Amino acid sequence: MEIIAKTLQGFEGILAGEIEALGGKNITPLKRAVKYEGDLELLYKSNYLLRTALRVITPFREEIVKNELQLYKKVYDYPWEELFSVKDSFSINPIVNSEIFRHSQYAGLKTKDAIVDRFRDKFGRRPNVNPVNALIQLDLHIREDKLTLSLDSSGHSLHMRGYRMYPVEAPLNEVLAAGIVMLSGWNGTDTFVDPMCGSGTILIEAARIAGNIPPQRKDASFCFQNWTNYDAKLWEKIIAEADANIKPIECEILGFDKSLQCVKASETNILEAGLENKIKVSRKDFFLQTDLPKCLIITNPPYDERLKLEDDMLFYKQIGDLMKKQLTGSAVWIFSGNMEALKHVGLKPSKRISLMNGPIEAGFYKFEVYEGSKR
Numbered sequence: 001m002e003i004i005a006k007t008l009q010g011f012e013g014i015l016a017g018e019i020e021a022l023g024g025k026n027i028t029p030l031k032r033a034v035k036y037e038g039d040l041e042l043l044y045k046s047n048y049l050l051r052t053a054l055r056v057i058t059p060f061r062e063e064i065v066k067n068e069l070q071l072y073k074k075v076y077d078y079p080w081e082e083l084f085s086v087k088d089s090f091s092i093n094p095i096v097n098s099e100i101f102r103h104s105q106y107a108g109l110k111t112k113d114a115i116v117d118r119f120r121d122k123f124g125r126r127p128n129v130n131p132v133n134a135l136i137q138l139d140l141h142i143r144e145d146k147l148t149l150s151l152d153s154s155g156h157s158l159h160m161r162g163y164r165m166y167p168v169e170a171p172l173n174e175v176l177a178a179g180i181v182m183l184s185g186w187n188g189t190d191t192f193v194d195p196m197c198g199s200g201t202i203l204i205e206a207a208r209i210a211g212n213i214p215p216q217r218k219d220a221s222f223c224f225q226n227w228t229n230y231d232a233k234l235w236e237k238i239i240a241e242a243d244a245n246i247k248p249i250e251c252e253i254l255g256f257d258k259s260l261q262c263v264k265a266s267e268t269n270i271l272e273a274g275l276e277n278k279i280k281v282s283r284k285d286f287f288l289q290t291d292l293p294k295c296l297i298i299t300n301p302p303y304d305e306r307l308k309l310e311d312d313m314l315f316y317k318q319i320g321d322l323m324k325k326q327l328t329g330s331a332v333w334i335f336s337g338n339m340e341a342l343k344h345v346g347l348k349p350s351k352r353i354s355l356m357n358g359p360i361e362a363g364f365y366k367f368e369v370y371e372g373s374k375r
């Protein structure tokens with residue numbers, strides 16, 4: 001079966017590596033997605049274990065459609081009753097990039113009509129369309145005249161890990177947080193610090209990576225569980241195997257924030273993630289840090305978009321100043337959507353990775369201060 005895992009821009013390579021580790025075959029990175037082949041077991045594992053996937057879909061039908069009528073007819077002709085029952089609710093997520101079909105929602109509506117009409121013509125009844133939490137979720141993709149219909153096996157975005165009980169302003173998407181930890185190449189053994197940890201997303205994702213803890217909860221539900229071919233035994237086996245692979249977290253993981261509310265948010269989320277003895281969070285202003293151990297730092301400072309700074313250039317310059325004074329020998333990765341401010345750190349990054357934070361262009365830069373180095 002062909003499988004496509006969707007991701008965020010910049011994580012295609014990391015995701016392809018995760019898929020390979022799970023046993024995927026014929027892996028092809030695409031734009032914000034990775035295509036591969038595998039069986040039901042790999043599909044279930046992909047949902048449960050891929051840290052940088054947002055959704056996992058399985059394409060099942062490709063057609064050429066030149067106009068609305070053809071779209072309706074080709075969708076109508078598909079034996080939908082073999083995929084789901086008239087009692088199941090369904091939804092359609094249309095993604096259209098075409099000169100012929102200019103409005104995604106309209107193409108979605110035509111597709112929905114064709115499916116509903118087929119059921120009504122065959123059974124005298126129609127399935128319910130439910131835009132939220134439908135049992136069967138379809139992905140409709142039209143690129144120019146090429147129509148691809150896929151089943152969404154996830155049913156919700158996989159960034160929803162279930163531990164964010166206490167959100168703060170400007171939290172990072174969990175997939176993004178896991179992705180940057182993986183991109184940094186952290187070995188899971190060096191001390192890990194986020195000195196501006198907000199609600200603790202980077203810390204929690206790092207701890208889960210270090211402990212080989214699945215990114216999803218075992219009680220999470222996915223749309224593939226509503227499919228006619230759902231194999232509950234296989235699913236239980238996958239969960240049991242993943243549990244058996246969890247290992248002790250050997251390293252120290254430390255978080256700080258100057259805001260008491262953020263420290264509380266982190267503690268709540270860490271508790272919810274079951275990591276209360278694995279991550280320590282305290283209130284501290286980054287600029288007053290004097291005794292940080294040698295470590296790997298990954299942090300996401302405010303960047304004046306959602307969290308206002310009095311002087312963002314000065315703030316980033318001060319981060320660089322502190323690094324030069326206090327962080328010799330440590331690697332510091334900064335993820336920020338303020339590209340201009342990143343230039344003011346005053347150190348030459350040893351790596352620059354371009355990413356996006358939602359619609360905002362972002363940089364993930366590595367800075368290293370060696371003994372005796374000035375820049």
Ligand SMILES: C[S@@+](CC[C@H](N)C(=O)[O-])C[C@H]1O[C@@H](n2cnc3c(N)ncnc32)[C@H](O)[C@@H]1O
Pocket residue numbers: 168169170171172173195196197198199200201202256257258259262284285286287300301302303307
């Ligand atoms: C963009 S948010 C981090 C969000 C976090 N990555 C998350 O997922 O929730 C930036 C954080 O930096 C903190 N902060 C700002 N100035 C600080 C300083 N001088 N020292 C420590 N924390 C600071 C803010 O309180 C805020 O929580």
